[in-house]
Amino acid sequence: MEEIADQFRLRVYEVVAQIPRGRVMTYGQIAALCGSPRAARIVGGVAHFGDPDLPWQRVVKKDVSLAEGYPGGITGHQRQLEAEGVAMVQGKVNMAVHAWKPSP
């Protein structure tokens, strides 16, 4: 089961794909889970050039604010999160409710 590819980006795919509905995660958190806590930018780069079918909308910045490169802008991104069941206030996600920790 650990025979996944060595590529950092493929690990990001696994993590993002495992984020359940109604939960959000930060780029830095995902990067840390992938083995590089300082590669948060890479997660964003992978998000842009990676698999468009993955729920990148559940991935937010550490300030729980939304990314700017998302198609449609913050507005489109925010609307997608609400469609997932994530309540937002002033463009911010309630981490106390939606903060998710990956399963071991």
Place this chain on the structure above:
DNA sequence: CGAGTGACCGCAA
């Protein structure tokens, strides 16, 4: 193969 760059993060003024 080399260089540039980014859907970021952390700190300093």
Place this chain on the structure above:
DNA sequence: ATTGCGGCCACTC
């Protein structure tokens, strides 16, 4: 509290 700057790592051209 806000604003600006650098650094970092992996991906794309």
